[in-house]
Amino acid sequence: MPKMTIAEALRQAIREEMHRDARVFCLGEDIGIEGGFGGAFTVTLGLSQEFGHQRILDTPISEAAIAGLAIGAAVAGMRPIADVQYGDFLFNMMDQLANEAAKLRYMSGGTLSVPMVMRAPIGATARGAQHAQSLEAFFTHIPGIKVACPATAYDAKGLLKSAVRDENPVILFEHKLLYGSKGPRSEKGAVSPVGEVPEEDYLVPFGQGVIRRPGGDVTIVANLLMLYRSLSAAETLAGKGIQAEVIDPRSLVPLDKELILSSVRKTGRLVIVEEDNLSGGWGAEIAAIVADEAFMWLDAPIKRVAAPDVPPPFAPVLEREYVPNEGKIINTVLSLF
Amino acid sequence: MPVDILVPPLSQTLDTLVLVEWLKKVGDPVQKGEPLFTVETDKATLEVEAPADGVLASVHAQAGDEIQIRGVIGHIQEPGKPGAPEEFPALGEVTSSDELADLDETKVLEELKDPQDLKGPRIFASPRARQLAFKKGLALKELDGCGTGPQGMIVEKDVRAYLEQNKPRATPLAQRMAQEAGLDLTTVPPSQQGERIRKADVAATLAGANMHSQAPTASSPTGPEDKMVGGAAGKGVPLSPTRKTIATRMTQSHQTSAPVTYMSEADATRLVKLRKNVLKEIGQVETRPTLTDFIIRITAHVLKKHPQLNATFDGSFLDISQAIHIGLAVDTERGLLVPVLPDTGQMGLLQIADMRSRLVQKALSGGLKPEEMSGGTFTLSNLGKLGIDHFTPIINPPQVAILGVGRLREASAVRKGKARKRYSLGLSVTCDHRVIDGAPAARFLGDICRLVEEPHLFWL
Numbered sequence: 066m067p068k069m070t071i072a073e074a075l076r077q078a079i080r081e082e083m084h085r086d087a088r089v090f091c092l093g094e095d096i097g098i099e100g101g102f103g104g105a106f107t108v109t110l111g112l113s114q115e116f117g118h119q120r121i122l123d124t125p126i127s128e129a130a131i132a133g134l135a136i137g138a139a140v141a142g143m144r145p146i147a148d149v150q151y152g153d154f155l156f157n158m159m160d161q162l163a164n165e166a167a168k169l170r171y172m173s174g175g176t177l178s179v180p181m182v183m184r185a186p187i188g189a190t191a192r193g194a195q196h197a198q199s200l201e202a203f204f205t206h207i208p209g210i211k212v213a214c215p216a217t218a219y220d221a222k223g224l225l226k227s228a229v230r231d232e233n234p235v236i237l238f239e240h241k242l243l244y245g246s247k248g249p250r251s252e253k254g255a256v257s258p259v260g261e262v263p264e265e266d267y268l269v270p271f272g273q274g275v276i277r278r279p280g281g282d283v284t285i286v287a288n289l290l291m292l293y294r295s296l297s298a299a300e301t302l303a304g305k306g307i308q309a310e311v312i313d314p315r316s317l318v319p320l321d322k323e324l325i326l327s328s329v330r331k332t333g334r335l336v337i338v339e340e341d342n343l344s345g346g347w348g349a350e351i352a353a354i355v356a357d358e359a360f361m362w363l364d365a366p367i368k369r370v371a372a373p374d375v376p377p378p379f380a381p382v383l384e385r386e387y388v389p390n391e392g393k394i395i396n397t398v399l400s401l402f
Numbered sequence: 403m404p405v406d407i408l409v410p411p412l413s414q415t416l417d418t419l420v421l422v423e424w425l426k427k428v429g430d431p432v433q434k435g436e437p438l439f440t441v442e443t444d445k446a447t448l449e450v451e452a453p454a455d456g457v458l459a460s461v462h463a464q465a466g467d468e469i470q471i472r473g474v475i476g477h478i479q480e481p482g483k484p485g486a487p488e489e490f491p492a493l494g495e496v497t498s499s500d501e502l503a504d505l506d507e508t509k510v511l512e513e514l515k516d517p518q519d520l521k522g523p524r525i526f527a528s529p530r531a532r533q534l535a536f537k538k539g540l541a542l543k544e545l546d547g548c549g550t551g552p553q554g555m556i557v558e559k560d561v562r563a564y565l566e567q568n569k570p571r572a573t574p575l576a577q578r579m580a581q582e583a584g585l586d587l588t589t590v591p592p593s594q595q596g597e598r599i600r601k602a603d604v605a606a607t608l609a610g611a612n613m614h615s616q617a618p619t620a621s622s623p624t625g626p627e628d629k630m631v632g633g634a635a636g637k638g639v640p641l642s643p644t645r646k647t648i649a650t651r652m653t654q655s656h657q658t659s660a661p662v663t664y665m666s667e668a669d670a671t672r673l674v675k676l677r678k679n680v681l682k683e684i685g686q687v688e689t690r691p692t693l694t695d696f697i698i699r700i701t702a703h704v705l706k707k708h709p710q711l712n713a714t715f716d717g718s719f720l721d722i723s724q725a726i727h728i729g730l731a732v733d734t735e736r737g738l739l740v741p742v743l744p745d746t747g748q749m750g751l752l753q754i755a756d757m758r759s760r761l762v763q764k765a766l767s768g769g770l771k772p773e774e775m776s777g778g779t780f781t782l783s784n785l786g787k788l789g790i791d792h793f794t795p796i797i798n799p800p801q802v803a804i805l806g807v808g809r810l811r812e813a814s815a816v817r818k819g820k821a822r823k824r825y826s827l828g829l830s831v832t833c834d835h836r837v838i839d840g841a842p843a844a845r846f847l848g849d850i851c852r853l854v855e856e857p858h859l860f861w862l
Binding site: 333357360361362363364365366400401402 | 431481528529530531532533551552555557558559
């Protein structure tokens with residue numbers, strides 16, 4: 066089975082979907098331009114040669130235009146995959162996403178649907194406050210939008226394919242440090258979750274989390290980059306006699322809450338790790354669900370490890386302090402024992 | 403919203419019940435339908451089930467308190483539902499001034515206090531630890547100060563460690579015996595310190611408990627708050643709810659009534675003969691009427707003529723019952739139980755025998771329902787099988803009289819100058835002299851004796 070990075074797996078998913086279904090097309094800034102990177106992070110590299118500029122559509126630098134075009138195309142029966150370049154730019158599209166994309170199917174009683182995908186790179190990578198945010202929580206709060214976060218190459222391909230085939234708008238949050246540590250756009254400090262990706266067609270369904278590491282003493286829920294930091298913290302904790310169970314929710318909307326609840330019923334402790342600012346995050350939502358539905362199983366307070374409530378700093382020293390790291394996760398877990 | 407814990411209307415005669423004990427503590431999780439507290443009615447001690455899932459949030463009555471029927475004695479906080487804000491009127495809602503006028507300020511202040519504040523410092527334990535301790539019947543107080551969790555909180559591990567440390571070690575046979583007898587192994591002292599609990603130790607504890615349950619309870623000053631009585635080995639044995647009820651009721655009976663016992667001796671020869679003839683006549687039936695059944699039948703008959711003995715008395719009002727419901731005292735492993743034969747006055751002998759047999763079986767097997775022990779208007783106690791000739795039974799309050807039946811024994815009687823073998827039966831009746839004077843009591847017993855001696859008069 067071929068091994069590939071998340072960027073390569075996403076590219077393969079797009080290619081397969083575009084071959085499978087003529088309605089699928091990509092749009093975004095600099096995604097197909099000759100001599101370019103294939104979008105900001107190489108995901109669409111080479112696809113314009115294969116499918117032409119009609120289906121790998123370079124847009125003006127206007128996120129509002131991208132959102133409007135994608136929504137309109139989706140309503141008209143196409144299957145757009147929009148490249149958001151930096152997730153932070155989703156704010157430019159916010160009215161169209163929150164008021165149109167998320168609500169058209171509901172308001173039209175199902176007559177219209179908006180089967181579109183927004184691929185949004187996120188995460189702090191020394192680019193300052195406007196190119197570094199983690200934005201999942203903004204969208205988990207809007208009914209009508211699905212939110213997925215692939216942390217492995219296998220999931221990247223499977224989740225993107227599920228997103229393309231879904232009748233609802235899906236935002237796929239991709240972490241900039243997980244695209245791969247090699248290649249023209251590799252990031253400093255990137256981890257490279259190179260994994261086996263089946264060549265055949267497969268889907269990773271939404272709403273199915275996965276236990277990345279089993280353990281009986283504490284449950285850690287983490288997505289994207291935080292998943293890898295949590296796994297590494299779990300390794301260190303195992304040396305201290307604490308077996309952490311690390312859960313990757315894979316999609317936040319819908320959320321596999323049963324997986325989390327059953328794990329907490331087993332371990333009695335819960336730590337949620339997210340890269341976003343602490344207040345009002347999706348971690349808070351999971352904490353509330355567990356406090357509500359598994360309160361009697363808790364043996365310690367629920368803890369969240371998240372970025373402090375400040376914008377992502379530009380200075381690398383500050384950014385290292387800002388983004389939750391292995392040490393913070395370990396200390397938080399230890400505080401529960 | 404917190405769910406009210408209401409006192410169910412379990413008594414036909416009383417407005418208040420006595421709270422025997424809470425089976426949960428404040429802060430304990432409770433599940434709808436599981437026993438939450440026990441109350442004592444005038445008839446029995448009953449367990450009352452929790453009305454909802456949640457956590458026992460507050461209690462307003464303590465063990466031993468008299469509690470009003472349909473009154474609220476506590477609250478259950480349903481899981482995941484915030485309580486405090488909903489306990490107060492929502493904005494715009496106005497509490498009527500009448501309600502405010504009725505508020506007793508000291509009561510309100512008491513209710514606002516965390517009940518735990520009154521009993522010492524709050525014990526911090528994780529929900530998981532609380533749940534486990536609750537399941538194992540362990541009081542968190544035992545673990546106070548032993549918490550190893552965050553900020554000294556008691557966590558699951560601490561409860562498990564405590565349970566492991568305090569686990570009584572017993573042989574498998576001893577474990578099985580204790581389980582079958584419903585005995586908590588922690589109450590069994592091993593014969594040698596540090597040794598495992600053996601069969602003999604369990605047997606000794608059970609024997610000690612039995613000895614005490616058969617001891618005369620009326621002389622014991624035990625109230626519901628006294629949970630232990632001395633055992634054979636000097637080891638305390640916790641009183642079962644049934645035993646506690648008996649203790650309370652017998653004390654109540656002796657302290658509040660004015661019992662006088664009247665004794666007589668009846669020649670039961672003809673009744674014995676009648677029974678033989680009846681048995682011959684009816685042949686093989688499922689339940690053969692015993693002498694007790696005959697006496698129940700006779701008593702029901704005689705009570706119709708002496709209705710003032712078929713009554714209940716609450717200290718001010720004598721409630722003479724139209725129907726006759728005779729209770730029968732039954733000696734069981736758990737102590738004295740009094741199942742009631744409903745409408746005994748309407749029953750024939752065979753019906754009485756069937757019903758008596760069924761109720762006694764249920765009493766012995768522990769299957770009696772509370773309603774099968776309630777509503778009695780008169781009680782009959784037969785110690786004849788145990789070799790007692792005469793005794794002074796204690797009135798089963800709020801009833802006013804009880805008939806004691808002694809041993810049927812052979813005796814010789816001189817009739818017309820000849821000694822003949824007769825059957826003699828000791829009978830006694832205890833009446834509450836507050837409402838039944840000596841003469842009517844004597845007339846009642848006289849009529850019973852007359853029907854025992856001349857059963858054919860039954861038809862008059």
